[in-house]
Amino acid sequence: MKPLAILGGTFDPVHIGHLCVAWEASELLDAEVRLMPAGVPPHRTPPVASAEQRVALLRAALAGQDRLQLDPRELGRDGPSYSVDTLEALRAEQGDRPLVLLMGADAFASLPSWHRWSRLFELAHLGVFTRPGFKAAWPADLDAAITGRLVDPAGDWYVREAGSVLQLEVTPLEISATRIRRLLAEGRVPRYLLPEGVFDVPGWLEVYRRSPG
Numbered sequence: 001m002k003p004l005a006i007l008g009g010t011f012d013p014v015h016i017g018h019l020c021v022a023w024e025a026s027e028l029l030d031a032e033v034r035l036m037p038a039g040v041p042p043h044r045t046p047p048v049a050s051a052e053q054r055v056a057l058l059r060a061a062l063a064g065q066d067r068l069q070l071d072p073r074e075l076g077r078d079g080p081s082y083s084v085d086t087l088e089a090l091r092a093e094q095g096d097r098p099l100v101l102l103m104g105a106d107a108f109a110s111l112p113s114w115h116r117w118s119r120l121f122e123l124a125h126l127g128v129f130t131r132p133g134f135k136a137a138w139p140a141d142l143d144a145a146i147t148g149r150l151v152d153p154a155g156d157w158y159v160r161e162a163g164s165v166l167q168l169e170v171t172p173l174e175i176s177a178t179r180i181r182r183l184l185a186e187g188r189v190p191r192y193l194l195p196e197g198v199f200d201v202p203g204w205l206e207v208y209r210r211s212p213g
């Protein structure tokens with residue numbers, strides 16, 4: 001069975017950057033990739049769009065292809081959507097299947113502030129995307145934690161179920177949800193930064209238009 005890779009995010013809203021890195025990860029790792037929206041994203045102000053709206057946009061974004069899937073499990077949980085809880089559940093469910101927690105270089109740099117972060121390395125491999133504007137410069141505790149774990153994504157990391165760190169060189173796309181929210185709040189239409197299908201979802205543009213950006 002192929003490794004299972006998870007791209008968690010707030011997806012407020014989902015954009016072309018998310019889809020592109022997820023798609024490229026599925027190729028680089030030969031993995032099944034699921035996008036997993038956080039119900040209550042830890043460590044940030046609450047999303048502008050509701051969970052239902054964010055999922056509707058994700059469903060529309062993923063329509064017409066079957067390589068990237070949606071996994072809505074974090075929306076059904078109370079409290080902050082800690083990745084460690086999600087990975088404990090996935091590990092129990094998936095047995096010894098290799099799991100990969102995907103994230104951008106910005107998210108990776110903040111890993112030592114995550115809930116029970118050392119446990120993440122026992123539950124999954126970590127796949128870290130390059131992201132324009134974010135250097136691969138990590139705090140000392142993270143540097144120490146990844147010593148001996150960095151492996152080539154083209155190698156045989158998948159023979160183990162967890163524990164490696166894979167640096168994924170993806171097409172650099174300087175797109176962020178923050179910028180898209182700002183453009184929408186200014187009344188602009190960031191058409192080609194967003195997946196085409198989201199424009200058929202009713203009601204969501206107004207939600208971002210009413211927000212301070």
Ligand SMILES: Nc1ncnc2c1ncn2[C@@H]1O[C@H](COP(=O)(O)OP(=O)(O)OP(=O)(O)O)[C@@H](O)[C@H]1O
Nearest residue numbers: 009010011017103104107129131173175176177178
């Ligand atoms: N353009 C991109 N290139 C590489 N990784 C990305 C990109 N956009 C998002 N990611 C990664 O995808 C995951 C989910 O991102 P998230 O939903 O927070 O989007 P974002 O664009 O970073 O949002 P925001 O600007 O609101 O923080 C994170 O691990 C993030 O680092």
Ligand SMILES: O=C(O)c1ccc[n+]([C@@H]2O[C@H](COP(=O)([O-])O)[C@@H](O)[C@H]2O)c1
Nearest residue numbers: 008009010038042043081082083114115
């Ligand atoms: O588990 C944690 O403590 C934790 C702290 C910050 C972020 N995360 C997860 O990282 C993913 C990206 O988060 P964000 O805020 O960049 O959208 C998302 O799945 C979050 O649930 C997880």
